[in-house]
Amino acid sequence: MADITISHLVKTYPGGTERATDDVSLDIADGDFTVLLGPSGCGKTTLLRMLAGLELPDSGSIAVGGKDVTYLPPNKRNMSMVFQSYAVFPHRKVRYNIGFGLSMAKKPKEEIDRKVAWAADLLQLGPYLDRLPAQLSGGQRQRVAVARAIVMDADVLLMDEPLSNLDALLRLNFRSELKKIVKDLKTTTVYVTHDQSEALSLGDRVAVMRKGQIAQLGDPLDVYDAPADRFVGGFIGSPPMNFIKAAVSGDGGALIVGDQRLRAPSLLQSYSSTDVLLGVRAENVAVDTQRSSGDVPGTVLVVEPMGSSILLTVEVEGQTIKVQAPPTFRTSPGSTIWLTFSPNSMRFYDSETAMALVAR
Amino acid sequence: MTVDSPPAPVQLDTPARPRRIPPAVLLIAPSIVFMALLLGWPVIQGVLQAFRSDEGFTLDFLTRMVEDPYFWPAVRNTLLLIVVMIPLQFAFAITMALLLRSNPRLNKVHFFVWAIPLALSDLAAGLVWLSIFNDRGYLNSVLTSLGLGSVPWLAYDNPTTLFLCVLVAEVWRSTSLVLVIVVSGLQGIPKDYDEAAQVFGATFWQRLRHVTLPLLKPSLQVALILRTILAFQTFAVAQALTGQNFPLVVGETYRWYTALQNPNVAAALALVILVASMLISVFYLRALRDKGQEGTR
Numbered sequence: 150m151a152d153i154t155i156s157h158l159v160k161t162y163p164g165g166t167e168r169a170t171d172d173v174s175l176d177i178a179d180g181d182f183t184v185l186l187g188p189s190g191c192g193k194t195t196l197l198r199m200l201a202g203l204e205l206p207d208s209g210s211i212a213v214g215g216k217d218v219t220y221l222p223p224n225k226r227n228m229s230m231v232f233q234s235y236a237v238f239p240h241r242k243v244r245y246n247i248g249f250g251l252s253m254a255k256k257p258k259e260e261i262d263r264k265v266a267w268a269a270d271l272l273q274l275g276p277y278l279d280r281l282p283a284q285l286s287g288g289q290r291q292r293v294a295v296a297r298a299i300v301m302d303a304d305v306l307l308m309d310e311p312l313s314n315l316d317a318l319l320r321l322n323f324r325s326e327l328k329k330i331v332k333d334l335k336t337t338t339v340y341v342t343h344d345q346s347e348a349l350s351l352g353d354r355v356a357v358m359r360k361g362q363i364a365q366l367g368d369p370l371d372v373y374d375a376p377a378d379r380f381v382g383g384f385i386g387s388p389p390m391n392f393i394k395a396a397v398s399g400d401g402g403a404l405i406v407g408d409q410r411l412r413a414p415s416l417l418q419s420y421s422s423t424d425v426l427l428g429v430r431a432e433n434v435a436v437d438t439q440r441s442s443g444d445v446p447g448t449v450l451v452v453e454p455m456g457s458s459i460l461l462t463v464e465v466e467g468q469t470i471k472v473q474a475p476p477t478f479r480t481s482p483g484s485t486i487w488l489t490f491s492p493n494s495m496r497f498y499d500s501e502t503a504m505a506l507v508a509r
Numbered sequence: 510m511t512v513d514s515p516p517a518p519v520q521l522d523t524p525a526r527p528r529r530i531p532p533a534v535l536l537i538a539p540s541i542v543f544m545a546l547l548l549g550w551p552v553i554q555g556v557l558q559a560f561r562s563d564e565g566f567t568l569d570f571l572t573r574m575v576e577d578p579y580f581w582p583a584v585r586n587t588l589l590l591i592v593v594m595i596p597l598q599f600a601f602a603i604t605m606a607l608l609l610r611s612n613p614r615l616n617k618v619h620f621f622v623w624a625i626p627l628a629l630s631d632l633a634a635g636l637v638w639l640s641i642f643n644d645r646g647y648l649n650s651v652l653t654s655l656g657l658g659s660v661p662w663l664a665y666d667n668p669t670t671l672f673l674c675v676l677v678a679e680v681w682r683s684t685s686l687v688l689v690i691v692v693s694g695l696q697g698i699p700k701d702y703d704e705a706a707q708v709f710g711a712t713f714w715q716r717l718r719h720v721t722l723p724l725l726k727p728s729l730q731v732a733l734i735l736r737t738i739l740a741f742q743t744f745a746v747a748q749a750l751t752g753q754n755f756p757l758v759v760g761e762t763y764r765w766y767t768a769l770q771n772p773n774v775a776a777a778l779a780l781v782i783l784v785a786s787m788l789i790s791v792f793y794l795r796a797l798r799d800k801g802q803e804g805t806r
Contacts, residue, residue: 201708223707230708236701240723250709253719301709 151214151304151337153177153200158209160195169195171361172209177354182331182338184352184369186345188384192361193341194309200339201307202226213304224253229303231311235294237282243269244278247296268296271330288319295327299334306331308340312347324350345385349373357381375496379503382428382496388460391434391470393427394500407466409445414492416508425506426498431473433494436461437487438480444487447472449480463488552783558776570773574781577774579764583756584781590676590757591740597680598736599729602687606695607721620692627685635749638678639663642750665754675755678746683739687732694728695721730797737793738786758782 155175161168170192177183185193198204200211202223210219218226229250237246245252247268248261269275272292282290291311298306311327312320328351331338342348348355349369356366357380365377376382382390395406397413401421404411417425437444450469451462459474465488472488480486497506559570574580609620626634641647642662649659662670702724706716722729744759753764758778766775 201704203704203707223704224710224712226708227710228708230705232701232705234699234701236699236705238702238705238720238724240726249706249711249719253706253709253711253715297709307708 152179152181153305153337153339154210154212155196155200156210156212158196158199158206158211160192160199160204160206162195168192168361170199170206173361173363175356175363175366177337177339180335180337182328182340182351182353184348184355185339185341185358186348186355186385187343187358187364189343191358193343193358195361196358197307197309197339197341200305201228201230226305227301227303228305228307229298229301230307231294231298231309233310233313235282235290235314237290237293237297239282242279242281243274243285243293246282246293247274247278247300249297250301264300265296268300271299272296288315288323291315291323295330299330299336303336306334306336306338308338310342311340313342313344320347327351346387349385357384359384374494375505376428377505379426379428379498382498386430388431388471388473390428390430390496391472392498393429393465393468393470394424395427396424397421406445407468409466411445411490412492414495416506417497419508420497420506424500426500426503427490428496428498429470429490429494431460431471432458433491434470434472435489435491436472436474436478436480437489438484440487441489444489446485447488449482449484449486452480452482461486555776555779558773559780562773570771570777573771574765574774574777577761579753579756579761583758583761586672586755587741587743587758589672590679590743591737594676594679594740595733595736597676598684598687599732601680601684602691602732603722603725605684605688606691607717609692610695623688624685626682627689629682631682631745632749634678634682635746638674638681638746639749642674642678663751663754668755671751671755674750675743675747678750679740679743682746683736686739687736690728690732690735691725694725697728698724726797730793733797734790734793737789741782741786741789 153176155173155177158170158173159168160170173192173196175183185196187193195204199206202218202221202225205220210217212218213226213228238249241249244265248265251261251264265278266275269278272295274289274292274296277285277289277293282293285293291314295311298308312323315323324347340348340351342351349372352369354366355369355372357364357372359380365372365381372381373385376385376390379392382392393406395404397403397417397420398405398410399422401418402413404413404417404425404427406427440446445465447463447465447470449461450464453460453462454476456476458476459478461472461474461480463470463472463486474480498504499506560566560568562569605623609616613619629637639646643649644659644661644663646662648662653659660670661667662674664670698721702720703716706720711719742759743757744763747755747757748760748763753760758781762775762778762782765771765778
């Protein structure tokens with residue numbers, strides 16, 4: 150167990166011109182579960198591989214537990230890793246695979262046996278210890294990969310999209326199992342994923358990455374609730390956050406969306422007469438078939454029942470947004486409904502830079 | 510009112526369909542005929558030739574072969590060459606393949622250069638090495654210019670240097686075959702296995718022993734069988750370098766057939782090579798069989 154300090158890490162792949170990681174700095178506290186989240190090509194896997202020592206940075210440094218490991222070979226870093234492809238050795242039995250790291254470290258046989266039995270028990274692999282990976286299902290192979298990683302007493306546990314090759318149901322089940330296992334281990338964990346729901350559900354902290362940089366770092370709920378910029382809001386959440394073009398009135402007291410005027414929160418006082426982007430989550434828009442005060446009319450375009458809710462695509466003042474309605478809500482395409490934006494859940498972004506507005 | 514259902518089709522007394530030759534057999538038939546005529550028939554002829562004289566079945570040719578003063582030295586030299594050369598070649602080929610895998614600059618050029626001997630005829634290779642090793646060859650010129658004096662590398666009374674010369678030339682000529690097979694085998698192993706082993710603390714040698722070599726086993730097996738069989742047939746290089754001074758089994762076959770004009774004893778010698786090659790192949794296949802994977806088959 151150890152903390153990780155990443156500072157000013159720059160990496161450009163040979164032959165490439167764009168930086169895979171662009172001056173990334175990140176501090177991870179001892180025992181934290183940090184998720185690196187981002188679309189493909191954002192540099193999250195590169196960052197993880199540099200942590201593991203499988204890639205070397207062009208500049209910058211990585212320290213684990215206060216010790217600089219930037220250029221240390223992977224086998225000297227005392228880390229363990231779960232690979233996206235599992236990388237379970239096909240020529241050896243499950244038992245050997247799980248104990249691989251321990252036997253490479255020349256640990257006594259009793260200790261290896263004990264730990265392998267413990268991990269196999271934890272991951273329900275007991276009956277499969279004497280099988281070859283080819284005789285296991287994908288889910289079981291994934292469990293072997295996790296078992297191999299957790300027996301190691303490593304300083305840091307790295308996971309590279311470990312759930313992405315599992316089918317949807319298995320992924321959901323194993324996700325919560327994995328969260329419990331890692332929580333009990335108390336090992337510092339860095340987890341890479343492109344799946345925003347995985348990131349929100351697993352992480353103590355989420356680092357959303359974009360084009361080699363960290364766009365936002367914070368609690369899962371903070372990142373979801375108050376995205377730092379339009380990219381984060383659009384990447385996290387299903388459906389993604391709605392962004393509506395709006396303007397602040399001259400006295401700063403009202404938000405103008407098309408022909409409609411909404412009461413502006415005090416934050417916007419200092420942004421009078423500026424164009425802004427209004428960001429609001431689908432579930433933070435209340436819908437009604439009747440008009441009441443402060444509502445905005447919209448025309449329903451698409452109705453998608455999701456089971457626990459109904460997803461509506463609504464046109465408001467020429468802009469299309471997604472709205473979540475309770476499952477009992479009855480409407481049909483073409484009808485007019487009334488939307489209420491709750492002031493506390495509205496977020497505002499600069500219309501040029503797409504960064505969140507702050508009071509000034 | 511009831512509706513009569515149509516009578517169920519009765520298949521009991523339809524006559525059995527005439528056995529037809531499956532299309533697969535028809536498709537491979539031309540190659541079978543071709544192989545039988547061009548390979549099978551000569552093999553049978555060759556085997557018969559070793560045991561048949563005008564008076565019928567005889568072991569005379571076998572006896573003559575064994576009693577020839579060159580026979581046992583030839584067998585000994587061939588075996589010695591195999592035992593020393595094959596491990597050397599595999600060590601070289603695996604090292605070279607691992608070097609190529611580490612993706613050095615001009616990776617492709619290295620591979621191309623290292624594969625050149627594969628394209629060379631063995632007699633040509635033998636002549637190249639003859640120009641190096643002969644008394645006034647390149648090697649001795651270099652030694653002389655360094656003031657070390659020349660060495661009669663290919664002298665008939667110096668069996669050690671004879672053997673070394675043939676060994677060096679053969680290793681140079683035929684390692685590229687192993688290299689090509691090992692490189693293609695390495696390319697088939699996903700990088701993740703090696704990376705996983707690295708992260709889990711394995712050193713280079715541990716990775717080689719526990720991960721790379723076991724995963725490379727199928728390729729090594731192919732290369733081992735091919736190389737051993739081909740090593741039994743080492744001929745042209747040794748012939749060019751040493752003539753009769755370093756007899757090998759195939760060289761003896763050639764001598765009996767051409768110089769001594771006795772195709773029967775030559776056939777007996779060829780038979781020895783055939784049997785040895787078959788035994789070796791069976792041995793390798795059994796020894797290197799993947800014990801763990803039997804369950805999945």
